[in-house]
Amino acid sequence: MQLTREELLEAYRTMKKIREFETRVNAEAQAGRVPGSTHLYSGQEAVAVGVCMALEDSDYIVSTHRGHGHSIAKGCDVAGMIAEILGKETGTCHGKGGSMHIADFDVGMLGANGIVGGGPPLACGAALSAKTLKSGAVSVAFSGDGAFNQGTTAESLNLAMVWKLPVIFVIEDNGWGEATSAEFAVAGNIIERAKGYGMRAEKVDGLSVSDVYESMRQAVEYARAGNGPTLLHITTERFFGHFNGDVDTYRSDAHKADQRKNRDCLVRFRQTLISGELLSAGELDEADSAIVTEIDVAVVAARAAKEPDPSTLTTDVYVDYE
Amino acid sequence: MQLTREELLEAYRTMKKIREFETRVNAEAQAGRVPGSTHLYSGQEAVAVGVCMALEDSDYIVSTHRGHGHSIAKGCDVAGMIAEILGKETGTCHGKGGSMHIADFDVGMLGANGIVGGGPPLACGAALSAKTLKSGAVSVAFSGDGAFNQGTTAESLNLAMVWKLPVIFVIEDNGWGEATSAEFAVAGNIIERAKGYGMRAEKVDGLSVSDVYESMRQAVEYARAGNGPTLLHITTERFFGHFNGDVDTYRSDAHKADQRKNRDCLVRFRQTLISGELLSAGELDEADSAIVTEIDVAVVAARAAKEPDPSTLTTDVYVDYE
Amino acid sequence: MSKKSFRAALNEALHQEMAADERVIVIGEDITGGVGGDGVADAWGGAFGVTKGLLGAYGPDRVLDTPITESSFVGAAAGAALTGLRPVVEIMFVDFIGVCLDQVMNQAAKFRYMFGGKTTCPMVLRATFGSGARSASQHSQALYPLFTHIPGLKVVVPSNPSDAKGLLIESIRDDDPVIFLEHKLLYDKIGEVPDGVYAIPLGEARVLREGKDATVFAYGRMVDRAEEAANVLARDGIKVSVVDPRTTSPLDTETILEFAEETGRVVIADEASPRCGMAADISALIAEEAFDALKAPILKVTPPHTPVPYAPSLEEAYMPDAARIADAVRRTMKYQLSVK
């Protein structure tokens, strides 16, 4: 399906927003202003954006520890996100969650997750709500190649088939789970493993946002029509180390340079847009600078925001906690 | 590979021993002499026997809640087993374990297991010992069709491939997990699911003890040669309800009658032996009556045995517990 | 009001809440039983028959059987609770929490807090617990101390049919995740149970009897045994209060402290393992907040720190009985405070 100019520009904007956001988070972290650690999404933008472009606000996503990109693509407010990461009361979770627990129920973002494999069962549950309440919504479980091995993921694939749930399993295969390669850790083949459950499954080039979008669009259509789940095995690139403190010596410098040079989904998309005369360099530059400004404003505001008041330590444990 | 007369007779004996044991356990239960509940193995004898015939004493098996057959086939003493099931101090576990926790380390039976899916990780561990200590042993994880869905099983298939372990996953597919059919609960196909991990996998007719033995023999050879795991998907029949108190109304009487009449592995084996002139009816009858006597002696002794002394309540929690 | 079993009372609670609120769904292994078979449907209605009949009344969209994959379906209940449903999910034996604790401990329990109060997770996890059924080590644990330890969870341990019904209705209506634990030896217990719909607030103890000599606190199946002990003691002129806090979290600290203060002598009879258990929890509460009133050491009557054994002779010795409770009360009565 052909994307309009506006849709392409929006996709570019969101990818750029994620990239810029992560660049600034990394800078804040290096300056010692991020209290915890963060897992940067840079390099994988085409996945989050291609996936979420195919979704409505009323659809659900369940994210991972590497959740900034998913959150932004699903429509979370970046000002709240950066404030959350800096541990401020203006943060998305009022400072209680931090980078790994960003959630925004208004846009169907059901939460990042610090537990590898924690998300797929929850995504099945959201899909069950959609099915039971006949809302027509679909639900997406983002998982990494590492998370794909967790028993919870395997169980969820089975449950989704048994209950015929409108859920899409998006496996973002960046080749690594922390410092362990997928080549070592993932036996066999992700697509074959999904097909073993009788599940519709497709391999997708995660460097192409339009490929991701198109595969996702079909999966959503399939799910909304009541046909059940799909698994998308999307190959992608993790530019940084596993977390902001990881020096990443297990990958050669040559590998990392090559990644940035030849396998950058944002650069590729920009080139495609320009060479295909879909958008001009000027238009894209303009988008870029608007985003840089937006993120900068957000960062400055987050720095200035107050830390949560210690009296809030014991609130929101229970609905009726005193 | 051709089995000798002696081997065939031994296989028959063991199958009969399991059948007779279960018949007596059931009778004891109905008479109110079994304190807990038990899961009868009747109908599945060809699986346990075919599998264990291909193993040495030094090989390991990890069993399930339905473990009597596996235990007997691996060489556990039936007198100890029945005493254990009756909760006596002469039992295999001195009355502490009961039906679901029979184990005998001297014959490589690492334990029945009350947790569905509890066994496969343990079997990987036993295989790891064999590999690390270069003992040449292999390890077998028995699991039901229901247990096959558990995340622990999926993780174990992956781990066995990643670590190239000498482990054999024996999936005993009796079509039911309690009152839920495998048709409902197992999405896709067990063999395809195993192959998704790149694992050697084979479907086997569990009504034929020689088919089971032959497939198992090859899997053991493959594992001992250092090639890694195999999964055997063995179809079989559960004659009784899920446990001794299950009235089993979810299967029609016709189905159950047909099972007993046409899909009894013991009857089939006997017929094959006789019609193939491998063993005579007389020889088999003789074996039968020896077994009936052996089990009867065991039951009578178990009934007469003492209950464990309450002072043993707190022993064997720790090696050095006081 | 009519006589009903604990099982029937729970079943009635489920029926009434499912009838009243479409968002209530029930999930679990064999909670109907017979899916895919050629025999009768709803053959089991749960391993202990608690969900029997729901399938017929509310259909397979709201009464969902599952594969044997607790992590995925307990997690699905949590995810459904985040998105508009009010699932009641069953794990057959609480011992099975080992395969799915993450979805309870790190997901359901923590959502509201981690997300800064932005959501609720109104789910109920039902499970049987307890020793006495000769089910051995992996099917007999109490385990409510584990859940009580985890902030974000509420934990209910009813001791009789009418409480079971009212507490389950309240649990379903509660907006926080609730762990609802049913002692397997109580299912056949009969009691007067109101026919109508009623809810019993979580965190309110039930006082079974008041006596000024000592107080016995007990949950679940221990409540009957405490009553039994109280009857025996009454014959000797010892008057004890028996208090069933009914929920371990929230805990009715007010009532507990009031009785501890009034009687000054306290025995806690609990079936859970002793270390970091509920008996210790209540004892420590009293030792900190009602110390002044104490006339004797706080005595805990619990099983030993061992797994649950199979053989009847051992399991009977494992579980605290009325004699042990009465004996503890007698010991606390005899205790003379030395001058400090």
Place this chain on the structure above:
Amino acid sequence: MSKKSFRAALNEALHQEMAADERVIVIGEDITGGVGGDGVADAWGGAFGVTKGLLGAYGPDRVLDTPITESSFVGAAAGAALTGLRPVVEIMFVDFIGVCLDQVMNQAAKFRYMFGGKTTCPMVLRATFGSGARSASQHSQALYPLFTHIPGLKVVVPSNPSDAKGLLIESIRDDDPVIFLEHKLLYDKIGEVPDGVYAIPLGEARVLREGKDATVFAYGRMVDRAEEAANVLARDGIKVSVVDPRTTSPLDTETILEFAEETGRVVIADEASPRCGMAADISALIAEEAFDALKAPILKVTPPHTPVPYAPSLEEAYMPDAARIADAVRRTMKYQLSVK
């Protein structure tokens, strides 16, 4: 004897035991780090660097990286322990026990008992724990009360480098399953650590200082804070004993009771959640067995019953500090026993 970090002390313990006993193997995620990459091998040596260098010394057959599947590899450790090996298995954060508790609680912990004493399961499960690193709710829990509750497990919570080494060596040699918990903020703590091989028995408390006015019991990172509090109090002439029981199971009840009896005033400072926690456990022990000697309520200093928050302002308020411990001691000192 030389100065070493807590991390280095643990690493040394692993090296020494692996050198001494071929059956000792190490299993875990990224415990080498870099498998399948084109960069350097043993790049991580564990998420916190504790296993660094083992790969080079003992090779990939004894130092095993894993997929992210805790149930399978923790269970594999248990299975290996049943069959001749002595595995040390690492789960990166103790919070992850949620995905693999069954293999610990229902398998490893219960084998010996269920099987009637016929086997041993000599495995060590290592994990980091604790708050203070801004790791939020799913990566900051203490959780040792969960393990302490489970019969069949031993639980070790070291507070300093030399204890860490001696206790880890003992844990590896112990024939029962041991949960060995390392506070993540202690890894860089430096202390004198003997270079040779030594083992510290499990179940023996360490007395850091003796003072007759009150006793503070503390584990892990709370031990330093208790010492800090004791120093502050000393300036005011209040002399407290500080006792680190070092293991929660077995518990050195003898030393605990001795100090409770001697000082009559007790404060328990603990980082675990309060309900059914270690502070409650120790308090209840004392309230039952040393009641006679008590001169004041037993005070617990713990975090509130909430998940661990992310923001520094909240997390600092969450974790008990020296000021709160000192304050509790002062409150217990002021307490005057009323005549009963």
